[in-house]
Amino acid sequence: GEDVEQSLFLSVREGDSSVINCTYTDSSSTYLYWYKQEPGAGLQLLTYIFSNMDMKQDQRLTVLLNKKDKHLSLRIADTQTGDSAIYFCAESLSGYSTLTFGKGTMLLVSP
Amino acid sequence: NAGVTQTPKFQVLKTGQSMTLQCAQDMNHNSMYWYRQDPGMGLRLIYYSASEGTTDKGEVPNGYNVSRLNKREFSLRLESAAPSQTSVYFCASTNTAPYEQYFGPGTRLTVT
Numbered sequence: 001g002e003d004v005e006q007s008l009f010l011s012v013r014e015g016d017s018s019v020i021n022c023t024y025t026d027s028s029s030t031y032l033y034w035y036k037q038e039p040g041a042g043l044q045l046l047t048y049i050f051s052n053m054d055m056k057q058d059q060r061l062t063v064l065l066n067k068k069d070k071h072l073s074l075r076i077a078d079t080q081t082g083d084s085a086i087y088f089c090a091e092s093l094s095g096y097s098t099l100t101f102g103k104g105t106m107l108l109v110s111p
Numbered sequence: 112n113a114g115v116t117q118t119p120k121f122q123v124l125k126t127g128q129s130m131t132l133q134c135a136q137d138m139n140h141n142s143m144y145w146y147r148q149d150p151g152m153g154l155r156l157i158y159y160s161a162s163e164g165t166t167d168k169g170e171v172p173n174g175y176n177v178s179r180l181n182k183r184e185f186s187l188r189l190e191s192a193a194p195s196q197t198s199v200y201f202c203a204s205t206n207t208a209p210y211e212q213y214f215g216p217g218t219r220l221t222v223t
Contacts, residue, residue, distance in 0.1 A: 030207045042115075042201055042214035043154075050209065088153065097142045097161060097210040098169070103153035 004102035006089055011042065011108045018079045020105045021073040022089030029091040033099065034074045037086045046074070046087075076107075084109045113137055115215035117202050123221045124192045132187040132218050134202030142157045142205050143185035144169075144212065145177060148197040154201065160185055 003025045012018045024032070030051050034044040049056045049063045049072075056063045062075040076083055086104040093100075119134045126163065145157040146169075156169030160179040174196060176188045185204075189196060199219050203212040 033211070035214075042216045043203075043212075045211050045213070048209055048211060051152070060213055092210050097208075098156060098159060099210070099212060101154040103151065 004089055004091055004100050006087075006102040006105045008103070009106050009108070010019075012078060012079050013108065013111055014081055014111050016079055018074075018076040018107055019111075020074045020076075020087050020089075020107065022074075022091075022102055024070050024072065024091050024100075026091065026093060026100075027067075027070065028094045029070075029096045031092045032063075032072050033092075034061075034063065034089040035088040035090060035101075037088065037104070043088060075091070079107075079109050081109045081111060083107060115202055115204055115213050117200075117215035119218060120216065121219045123223065124189075125223055126193060127190065128192050130166050130192065131188050131189075132200055132202075132220075132222075133184070134186065134215060135184045136202075136204040136213070137183065138176040138204060138205045138206075139182070140204035140213075142210075143179065144205075145175075145185070145187045146201045147171065148217075149198050150200060151187070157187065157200075161200065186201065192220075194222045196220065197222045 005023045033048040034046045060077045064073045088098040088104045089102040115136045141162045144159040146154040158177040160166045163182045202215040205212045
């Protein structure tokens with residue numbers, strides 16, 4: 001069955017780059033997503049990548065996809081304290097709109 | 112555009128009580144979802160509605176029922192609340208591929 005795994009915690013200093021990693025097991029994933037959740041709030045879609053792409057860049061965010069290893073990463077350049085949040089990786093399978101989420105990575109940015 | 116709205120924001124129930132969580136979206140999306148979020152468990156899908164008139168079970172449907180009232184509204188009902196249903200409940204909606212789901216602010220439910 002499908003499974004999405006993430007490391008639970010990452011701590012960085014303000015101004016550094018952050019890299020959050022995710023692995024997934026289902027090779028029929030068509031889209032992979034990164035969501036951000038701030039305390040007490042719902043999930044906010046940051047970006048997504050189609051499975052036939054290797055990389056997608058959107059301002060400070062870079063998504064890398066290694067389909068052979070089923071590995072997805074989110075790089076945040078020049079990390080700010082406002083980036084402190086929980087980041088969720090998710091996948092959708094071919095033809096389905098339902099998503100499978102990882103358990104989330106808590107990013108803590110210290111000044 | 113309000114996006115996805117949920118009511119209530121907070122609720123405390125006693126074991127055995129019933130309640131309905133309301134969700135509405137104004138983005139003309141076809142598909143709507145109910146998730147629960149528990150510490151260390153991520154988000155788990157309870158029920159979803161791929162289109163108006165259809166509903167399907169997700170990963171954790173036991174103890175819940177849903178109604179897709181119309182294209183805009185999708186409600187989640189707890190018939191007899193149990194302490195194990197203490198959680199944060201999120202509603203989401205999406206349209207066609209790439210299936211970007213938009214989330215509501217959540218309902219924080221405590222069952223004592």
